[in-house]
Amino acid sequence: MIQLLLLPAILLVGLVFGVPLIRYAWLSLHADSVVTGLVAIPNNGANWLRLINDQRFWQDAIQTSRFAVVSVGLELLIALAIALLLDQRWRGRGVVRAATLLPWALPTTVMALGWRWIFNTPYGPIEQLAKLFGLHTLNILSNPDITWLATVVGDVWKTTPFIALILLAGLQTIPEDLYEAFRLEGGKPRAALFRITLPLLQPYVLLGLLFRLAQAFGVFDLIQVMTGGGPASSTESLALYSYINAMRFLDFGYSATIMIGSFILLLLACILVWAIIQQSRILKGALK
Amino acid sequence: MSLILQDIGRRVGRKWILRHLQLEVANGECLALLGPSGCGKSTTLRLIAGLDLADEGSILIDGQDVSKVAAVDRRIGMVFQSYALFPHLTVAANLCLGLRVRGISAAEQQHRVASVLALMQLEEFADRRPAQLSGGQRQRVALARALLRDPLVYLLDEPMSNLDAQLREDLRPELRRLILNGNQPVVYVTHDQHEAMAMADRIAVLRDGQLEQIGTPQELYLKPSTIFVASFIGRPQINLLPAQSGIVTAIRPEDVHLSEEGISCRIIDIEWLGTSQLCLLDSPKGKLRMLCNSQIKIPENVKVKWSSEKEHHFNSESGHRIN
Ligand SMILES: Nc1ncnc2c1ncn2[C@@H]1O[C@H](COP(=O)(O)OP(=O)(O)OP(=O)(O)O)[C@@H](O)[C@H]1O
Ligand SMILES: [Mg+2]
Numbered sequence: 001m002i003q004l005l006l007l008p009a010i011l012l013v014g015l016v017f018g019v020p021l022i023r024y025a026w027l028s029l030h031a032d033s034v035v036t037g038l039v040a041i042p043n044n045g046a047n048w049l050r051l052i053n054d055q056r057f058w059q060d061a062i063q064t065s066r067f068a069v070v071s072v073g074l075e076l077l078i079a080l081a082i083a084l085l086l087d088q089r090w091r092g093r094g095v096v097r098a099a100t101l102l103p104w105a106l107p108t109t110v111m112a113l114g115w116r117w118i119f120n121t122p123y124g125p126i127e128q129l130a131k132l133f134g135l136h137t138l139n140i141l142s143n144p145d146i147t148w149l150a151t152v153v154g155d156v157w158k159t160t161p162f163i164a165l166i167l168l169a170g171l172q173t174i175p176e177d178l179y180e181a182f183r184l185e186g187g188k189p190r191a192a193l194f195r196i197t198l199p200l201l202q203p204y205v206l207l208g209l210l211f212r213l214a215q216a217f218g219v220f221d222l223i224q225v226m227t228g229g230g231p232a233s234s235t236e237s238l239a240l241y242s243y244i245n246a247m248r249f250l251d252f253g254y255s256a257t258i259m260i261g262s263f264i265l266l267l268l269a270c271i272l273v274w275a276i277i278q279q280s281r282i283l284k285g286a287l288k
Numbered sequence: 289m290s291l292i293l294q295d296i297g298r299r300v301g302r303k304w305i306l307r308h309l310q311l312e313v314a315n316g317e318c319l320a321l322l323g324p325s326g327c328g329k330s331t332t333l334r335l336i337a338g339l340d341l342a343d344e345g346s347i348l349i350d351g352q353d354v355s356k357v358a359a360v361d362r363r364i365g366m367v368f369q370s371y372a373l374f375p376h377l378t379v380a381a382n383l384c385l386g387l388r389v390r391g392i393s394a395a396e397q398q399h400r401v402a403s404v405l406a407l408m409q410l411e412e413f414a415d416r417r418p419a420q421l422s423g424g425q426r427q428r429v430a431l432a433r434a435l436l437r438d439p440l441v442y443l444l445d446e447p448m449s450n451l452d453a454q455l456r457e458d459l460r461p462e463l464r465r466l467i468l469n470g471n472q473p474v475v476y477v478t479h480d481q482h483e484a485m486a487m488a489d490r491i492a493v494l495r496d497g498q499l500e501q502i503g504t505p506q507e508l509y510l511k512p513s514t515i516f517v518a519s520f521i522g523r524p525q526i527n528l529l530p531a532q533s534g535i536v537t538a539i540r541p542e543d544v545h546l547s548e549e550g551i552s553c554r555i556i557d558i559e560w561l562g563t564s565q566l567c568l569l570d571s572p573k574g575k576l577r578m579l580c581n582s583q584i585k586i587p588e589n590v591k592v593k594w595s596s597e598k599e600h601h602f603n604s605e606s607g608h609r610i611n
Contacts, residue, residue, distance in 0.1 A: 175370065180372065184364050199376045
């Protein structure tokens with residue numbers, strides 16, 4: 001029975017993901033807060049009704065999606081450029097490849113503190129630079145319109161290496177002789193990028209995309225340390241909102257509802273991305 | 289002469305992996321590059337194709353020096369050992385790609401691809417991906433792609449090495465018909481001497497990046513110019529007798545025969561090969577291989593001889609032939 005061999009993996013995944021998920025889903029159908037004396041009492045979906053009418057939840061959902069889409073999009077582009085560069089042979093490549101990984105190896109809280117300092121008003125280097133060029137104070141971390149972009153910068157800096165690594169691994173699976181055959185066919189290097197590299201890299205891009213999208217959608221530590229969700233909740237992510245409900249308001253029932261709610265949103269988003277990719281593949285096939 | 293290599297060499301770091309290679313291949317001629325693994329066969333093809341540049345010497349195609357011309361512009365039709373088909377494209381798209389990047393009109397693309405698919409009997413596979421083809425079918429696609437290139441020179445790097453023995457034999461006539469019918473020089477790399485003899489007009493034997501001998505299959509078989517060529521060409525392998533006063537005598541197993549006036553030997557082993565049998569003998573001159581008709585009943589002790597005209601003599605120091 002070959003399936004039997006999968007049992008430990010299934011059990012482990014079930015334990016790590018399934019149990020908390022079921023527990024949270026169960027909790028979301030109960031009132032469980034200081035008011036109830038931290039005892040779970042069934043409340044007939046009152047949490048869910050509250051969620052649907054919760055302005056702050058939807059605002060956070062939009063903010064989280066915006067953050068995730070923009071950071072992952074930027075990360076993919078930059079990572080692709082880095083991976084293509086690291087795939088070429090040049091002197092000192094090994095050192096650069098190792099250096100590229102450094103941001104990924106740094107704990108998020110540490111690097112988030114670093115970024116908070118970089119964007120600090122008035123002492124951070126960005127403000128100092130702005131002053132040098134005679135600009136006004138930028139107030140990056142206290143302007144609700146632009147603070148989220150600062151968190152995007154932090155996230156891009158931190159996780160681009162991860163995608164670059166996935167793409168680099170993908171690039172290295174492409175046999176060299178495909179490029180040589182293409183050259184003999186009269187193909188120029190730029191054409192090779194679009195006709196060979198990118199199509200063959202597609203599964204790796206998809207992998208990075210889905211993986212990172214899910215991760216960025218659950219962003220917590222970076223936001224917590226860099227901005228604490230502010231100013232005026234403008235950078236608050238769903239995970240942070242859930243955390244605030246549990247840890248500040250001690251409302252575990254509603255916190256669980258937010259978690260499960262954002263899980264459902266993420267699932268829908270992933271299905272959407274998947275469908276779009278499938279669709280584009282079908283489109284391409286039809287054009288052939 | 290249409291493809292000429294003048295004293296070309298290729299260096300990796302400080303080591304020459306190919307040196308002083310001098311070859312000429314006429315239009316419509318097939319030259320086989322033969323040699324053991326790592327002797328520089330693929331390197332030679334890559335230099336001709338322009339995938340690598342020669343560190344010395346020059347390459348002429350149709351009288352033009354292309355040594356400095358980029359691979360993109362050399363008009364070479366090459367079949368790679370791995371076939372190098374684009375895995376994400378169908379057979380038809382694989383064949384189309386080159387035409388497209390060379391800016392040939394869509395109608396012309398359609399027409400040419402359709403006719404080469406018909407020629408290679410690949411029509412029913414046009415919409416399949418390479419992964420969905422057998423080794424022989426992939427090879428035909430790779431060949432079709434080379435044909436579509438309308439090349440000045442054909443280069444084939446062990447085009448049969450991924451196929452089983454039966455398929456190789458079946459494909460040889462087809463390959464000959466398709467490629468050798470053309471009016472281009474063909475360079476055919478193989479490490480299988482039977483294939484080389486079957487396919488090529490002339491064979492160049494390489495060893496450690498140097499040309500050992502070049503000639504027709506008959507010349508190589510009848511007058512090998514070095515010990516290396518003598519033992520490389522012809523199966524079962526030639527007998528090398530122990531050197532005497534600086535001279536190595538070699539005799540082919542098929543030239544050794546039973547005779548009452550010969551030297552007495554003891555049979556060690558007999559391999560039955562169908563129409564012939566290969567006898568391993570223990571003789572006063574050392575171990576000998578003898579190839580004889582399989583009808584003959586071989587006793588334990590035999591007497592064998594050969595005519596001295598059939599002997600090859602080599603200088604034991606240099607390995608060169610002495611006439
Ligand atoms: N890029 C390279 N760097 C270092 N050595 C190389 C390189 N390319 C080839 N060589 C060396 O050059 C020699 C010839 O290689 P080549 O690939 O031409 O052999 P070949 O005759 O095609 O062998 P095979 O029958 O195994 O394909 C080998 O010893 C190989 O190790
Ligand atoms: Mg080779």
